[in-house]
Amino acid sequence: xxxxxxxxxxQLHEIFGTEMTTAVGTCAACGATAQVAETVVYLDAPGTxxxxxxxxxxxxxxxxxxxxxCVDLGGLASLEAIPAT
Amino acid sequence: MTAxxxxxxxxxxxALDLPEWPGHRAGQHLDVRLTAEDGxxxxxxxxxxxxxxxxxxxxxxxxxxxxVSPYLTDELRPGDQIEVRGPIGGYFVWEARNxxxxxxxxxxxxxxxxxxxxxxxxERCASSVPVRLLYSARSLADVIYRAELDGQSDGVxxxxxxxxxxxxxxxxxxxxxxxxxxxxVAWPPDRLPLSFICGPTPFVEAxxxxxxxxxxxxxxxxxxxxxxxxxx
Numbered sequence: 001x002x003x004x005x006x007x008x009x010x011q012l013h014e015i016f017g018t019e020m021t022t023a024v025g026t027c028a029a030c031g032a033t034a035q036v037a038e039t040v041v042y043l044d045a046p047g048t049x050x051x052x053x054x055x056x057x058x059x060x061x062x063x064x065x066x067x068x069x070c071v072d073l074g075g076l077a078s079l080e081a082i083p084a085t
Numbered sequence: 086m087t088a089x090x091x092x093x094x095x096x097x098x099x100a101l102d103l104p105e106w107p108g109h110r111a112g113q114h115l116d117v118r119l120t121a122e123d124g125x126x127x128x129x130x131x132x133x134x135x136x137x138x139x140x141x142x143x144x145x146x147x148x149x150x151x152x153v154s155p156y157l158t159d160e161l162r163p164g165d166q167i168e169v170r171g172p173i174g175g176y177f178v179w180e181a182r183n184x185x186x187x188x189x190x191x192x193x194x195x196x197x198x199x200x201x202x203x204x205x206x207x208e209r210c211a212s213s214v215p216v217r218l219l220y221s222a223r224s225l226a227d228v229i230y231r232a233e234l235d236g237q238s239d240g241v242x243x244x245x246x247x248x249x250x251x252x253x254x255x256x257x258x259x260x261x262x263x264x265x266x267x268x269x270v271a272w273p274p275d276r277l278p279l280s281f282i283c284g285p286t287p288f289v290e291a292x293x294x295x296x297x298x299x300x301x302x303x304x305x306x307x308x309x310x311x312x313x314x315x316x317x
Contacts, residue, residue: 001312010116021176037176
């Protein structure tokens with residue numbers, strides 16, 4: 001099922017310790033920048049899969065095994081959280 | 086859990102008493118985690134239905150094959166405890182200080198929930214921001230918060246479109262939200278509207294494309310998609 005980055009706000013908050021849906025990511029494949037909330041997210045893949053809305057390139061994969069989160073950010077050239085206001 | 090309100094045949098609003106709740110912003114959500122006796126866990130995200138400053142409440146649509154929603158809508162009783170994480174999210178959020186832009190709210194089905202929080206927040210802040218809410222529901226009986234929405238006044242215009250079934254004599258809109266309906270009811274782009282669209286993924290994609298087609302700047306079109314998981 002295709003969703004968006006709002007769906008993983010809680011998961012990302014747990015991993016990064018801060019609100020991440022307004023963080024700005026840059027796709028390593030096409031260079032598009034977008035807020036995490038705007039990305040394409042699949043929750044029912046094996047693990048959570050985050051793709052670029054512009055080129056559908058893979059940005060992020062999160063798998064949780066025995067309460068441990070494995071986060072692969074290999075598809076992101078950068079990911080910048082906005083400090084809480 | 087302190088109280089449950091029946092909204093439609095399949096939808097309940099569940100009020101929560103969370104002593105350590107830090108307060109939420111309009112449009113945020115929370116995650117509910119259920120743990121079975123054998124340790125199996127299921128987690129779902131639900132939009133917060135109440136305004137900032139009000140006790141947190143979520144509105145849940147029961148999905149017959151759902152893992153979490155039937156428990157929340159049918160089993161949970163006042164006084165029962167559930168595990169909650171939140172408030173969550175900072176993107177699909179409206180601050181009353183955005184006072185210059187009229188609001189274009191577009192809901193598909195239970196996508197109305199975070200928009201209701203925004204409407205209540207606007208009212209509690211005595212904001213004068215003009216609002217148009219376009220709400221797509223299957224039938225009038227499926228409209229959530231109907232009494233509250235019908236009671237809106239001063240600057241809030243509520244427009245329904247009923248996609249499957251219309252009551253006799255219905256003179257409102259019918260069918261899915263498309264470019265023609267948006268062109269008719271959405272604020273003209275020169276009013277610099279800020280829009281929030283929440284609903285199932287295909288609905289959100291169609292409405293967002295429609296608004297951008299009316300020359301809404303994409304950055305002013307906030308989207309939140311949910312699936313048939315009883316939440317996001």
